[in-house]
Amino acid sequence: MVAAVHLVRTSRRFGATLALDAIELEIAEGEFFGLLGPSGSGKTTCLRLIAGFDHPTSGHVEIFGQRCEDLPPYRRPVSTVFQDYALFPHMTVLDNVAYGLMVRGIGKAERYTAAREALALVKLAGFDARRPSELSGGQRQRVALARSLVTRPKVLLLDEPLGALDLKLREEMQVELKALQKRLGITFVFVTHDQGEALSMSDRIAVFDHGRVMQVGSPEAIYERPEVPFVADFVGGSNLIDGAGLGHAGVEPGRYSLRPEKIVLGRPAGDGAGDGAADGAIRAEGRIKAILYQGGQHRVTVALPAIELTVLVPAAEARGLTVGETLPVSWRPEDMHRMTGAA
Amino acid sequence: MVPGATAASALAGAREPGFWTRLSDLLYRRGGLVLALLLGPPLLWIGVIYLGSLFALLLQSFFSIDEFSGMVKYQLTLKTYGELLNQANLDIILRTVVMAALVTLVGGCIAFPIAYFAARYARGRVKAGFYIAVMLPLWSSYLVRVYAWKLILAKEGALTWGIDRVGLTPLLDALLSLPVIGGPSLSFSYMGTFLVFLYLWLPFMILPTQAALERVPASMIEAAGDLGARPGQAFRTVILPLALPGVVAGSIFTFSLTLGDYITPQIVGTSRLFIGQAVYIHQGTAGNIPLAAAFSVVPILVMAVYLTIARKLGAFDAL
16 A cells, blocks of 8 residues: 655755754554654654655655655645644634635635534534634634645644643643544644653654654554664653663663663552562662652652662652652563664 | 841841832832823823824815915815815826825835845845845935936936947837826936835835734745645735735835825926925915915825725735
């Protein structure tokens, strides 16, 4: 099957900086695809190349097998939901949504019917006559979404779609976007710097750093089996451990990632395992260096003889922990994921 | 002593607040007082000097002049406005309004691409260069610029010479032989007057247009293209409507400045009068203050009509 979007050794250079470094990326039809990375990692540049606002310095972009060098944005079967929504302030909500049909020369009655349908789809029926300035951030986002969907794009590009919304609204929209994508079956490509958002919404994620794709995979693969330290650290945060430096007989040399929530600090109440080494756990003594309150959990920094670990402790178990205290620390060797990727 | 007070006095260095501190505190607490102090004088100025003189002007136009004694009769009448509507005076008004409209229209067409380039593409040094290029003419005297143009446009001037050198003299002669806009030379024709006006007021058209275009987010233009609008469509449906308040602001400058000018048409152009010259002659040598006043009411009315139409057309919707 031909890919919905295929970036073929695509590079984009801005002066001295290489924003994208020979990216090779295939996005399948009907996929909800996340481009994840810190700011300046090239993910937005990538989106702009697909939309056609920008052009590769080398390599090329294919959309459903069609090479796009000579295809201006207005002739690509893609549509973008902009980070700032880019709603037209001099038009009503209805005219905004109908815009894509208007410029295609579709009659007033027909395009307004389609626009009203699209507005109903994003649960904004009845907002026809409002101006964008009279809407809240969440409503503006829905209008932008409806405006893009009304043109029936084959690929919908979303640039930090939820970035400007508050947490509660963001969680709601995550669910809604996901449901919408399932229903419409359109390929969604979205850019985010929020790893939680990427993990919860995407079918597959590409993690970007310094203009390069560090890893592509399902959310589970990205989180559970990071191939490089950057991915381990950027997605969810991780303890990066040098196997040789650990001095544990069962651990081979190499680079490992250990998730903070997999480490057990002290001895949880009612732990029947005893102190026997039969369970194979790696044990050490650590001194608490810092405790950060985070609501449902505490982020505890523990200094071991050779390394420093970050541990996430559920609030219920964190009571009584004090800075300076020395405690047993343990984790299971199989929770240490060995990273095999280059650099 | 309450703990808060101790902290406060410790903060202030345990010193009694001085005059300026107490004054600042007072003004900080009473925002209205600051507003009154800041706005009072200018409001007084606008109220008395601006609106007062405008009102006096309006009043003058409702008086008339005694044809025998040449004295102003202080009786309210519409006789002066009747005079304004005789053929000679109507010609003056029409001539001025058409000239102002053409200068505005052509000025807008020339200014827009320049403003668009400056707002969307020029960065750093190029942008600084743009500002200097646009503003530079304004640093020299208006009179100097008009006289410079008279020399450029004169029969023996640089332009005629240049046109002769590239062999386009027949074209210039053909232009000058046209009825109404032609004349013995560019500096003695409406074309000359038009060119000088266009040059003089162009910065006032470019700058507001550029400022308006600057405020149109790049993403909005991209969004138009993204939704399928060809560049021409994006221009008509998004860029132009969003820049229109700036264009209208610029056109108010060019239009009203042309309507009121009395020096340029006197130096470059035919001997036929424009409104400004008519006002100048009637209040000076002719001593017909009421007719001069009535003449000056015309640009105000024309501007009022223009702005009403602009508003009806939605020019200010994007504000």
